[in-house]
Amino acid sequence: MPFLCPQGHPLKPGRVIVGWSPCVCPPCAERGRGLWGHRTYLCLTCKDEHVTTMCYLPYHVPSEGAGYRWP
Ligand SMILES: [Zn+2]
Numbered sequence: 480m481p482f483l484c485p486q487g488h489p490l491k492p493g494r495v496i497v498g499w500s501p502c503v504c505p506p507c508a509e510r511g512r513g514l515w516g517h518r519t520y521l522c523l524t525c526k527d528e529h530v531t532t533m534c535y536l537p538y539h540v541p542s543e544g545a546g547y548r549w550p
């Protein structure tokens with residue numbers, strides 16, 4: 480679990496909502512078979528400030544040839 484959101488808030492129990500985002504980008508695919516995706520962390524301190532900050536583990540990397548990265 481990341482300890483700080485990008486805004487510098489501590490992500491501790493009760494201040495974060497943990498979720499799951501299915502994905503097939505390279506960092507996800509490297510984790511092996513089965514469930515591919517990112518663990519997501521929504522910072523509730525940011526939410527209090529009306530900012531949506533979502534962190535992804537592993538970090539999301541758009542895959543080559545995904546259709547939205549043309550040279
Ligand atoms: Zn935050």
Ligand SMILES: [Zn+2]
Pocket residue numbers: 502503504505507517538539540
């Ligand atoms: Zn991804």
